[in-house]
Amino acid sequence: MNIKDIAKLSGVSVATVSRVINNQPNVRPEKRELVLSVMADHGYTPNIFARGLNSKSTKSIGILCSELDDINHAKILSLLEKQLREHGFSSFLCCSGEYRPYQREHFEFLMAKQVDAIIEIGSSYGDANDLEVYREVSEQVPLIILNGFVDVPTVYSIRCDERSAICNLVEELYKRNCRHIYYLEDNTTFCAVEKRNGFLEGVNKCNLKATSKCITIPIYSNEILDAQQKIERLIRNGRRIDAILSADDLLAVGALQALNTAGLSIPVVGFNNSDFAFACTPRLTTVDNQREFLCTNAINTLMSLLDGKDAAHHIIVSPKLIEGETFKLQA
CATH class of the missing domain: 3.40.50.2300 (Response regulator)
Known part of the structure; x- marks a missing residue:
């Protein structure tokens, strides 16, 4: 059994089941009881990433990136941390130390911190094993990829074209x-x-x-x-x-x-x-590539999800050419 099976048997969305598992608000009592009943009848327990049905919000967000000495990542990290702080959230940073697909251990580290959601900076295309990890994580907490994309329906992405x-x-x-x-x-x-x-x-x-x-x-x-x-x-x-x-x-x-x-x-x-x-x-x-706008969209998406509201799964932002002295459109 997985979260999709529970959703199908309960007649609710995957997002609703995820909210029930994570004890999030905005789930009608009758739906919550139905989901819990189906889970009990089928002996379903959340996978290794689950935080438990009695968990409370920790007001913390996990941030996953590759290289800290990348000037572009550093700027995005600064923007995200500032906006999260303005919304009353702290953050946990996990740095993989290299440009490669993020591994299960990186997500496990953040989930062990009881984070309410995870924001990932950048992504690889990922193979089948990588996608399964993304699927498992995103069924437990909101997972948002900033300037990247993975082909998993429960993962949200905000990127520049x-x-x-x-x-x-x-x-x-x-x-x-x-x-x-x-x-x-x-x-x-x-x-x-x-x-x-x-x-x-x-x-x-x-x-x-x-x-x-x-x-x-x-x-x-x-x-x-x-x-x-x-x-x-x-x-x-x-x-x-x-x-x-x-x-x-x-x-x-x-x-x-x-x-x-x-x-x-x-x-x-x-x-x-x-x-x-x-x-x-x-x-x-x-x-x-509109980093500030991307970060603002990511935080707005995150806040909507944590409030139990719907959000666009895939947002694409248009880039802008900043003309210096090496190339001008008017030339």
Whole structure:
């Protein structure tokens, strides 16, 4: 028996069963009694992630992320913690220490803290085993993925449409007669793959497969230096470079250093609208993935779920181009 079986036998939604298991409000007494009766009749007990039927709200939220030294994760963590505090919630942070699918042990750590919900920053695509863990967790407490997605109906996700942002940039550069476009990437997370797919989609649309390439930078390297050296090597080898797109501002800064040294001025666009974009010369054009708006949506979704209300399962936010000196739409 699982939570879906209990919901079917009780004639209620999975969300209602989850609220009963977690002793949350906004469940009519007759439905609560019905669910509890069905659970008792079939000997159902919540799985290893369950907190027990008599648990109370701890006013705490678990936050799961990979790398703390990632400037983008650090900013999101700061925004989430501030907004949670404003709603009277504390937080527990679990850092996996590497960019890979989050493991059962990470969720178990947070569930052991009796958190009321979990917010995950980023995600991988995940295999069948990973999805089963997400399914188990999300049947016990609200699970929200910020800037990521897993294909589990009970998991909520809020993300930016980063794929379209990169695809649109390729098409815009093509209109400006850029035919040799290079894309710098450094990760394999959901968002990283979405951005890469956006680049490939744009390349295919503009028939640039023969002249435009992806360049991978090792994620645990000195990314600025490695990106700089990759572009310097292309220049030394006489490769034509019409424009450079990047999955992250950090990589774009390295590319700019190489171009500045070679005396080249071409369109360069970063991603994430980080402080790096404003701290380099020339000032970097970057894509804003709307972190503040994403965090606000995540917290609003969380508060609705904790109040027993419905919420949208999948929210997609449009990105915004922040024009610096390396690329202007008006040019």
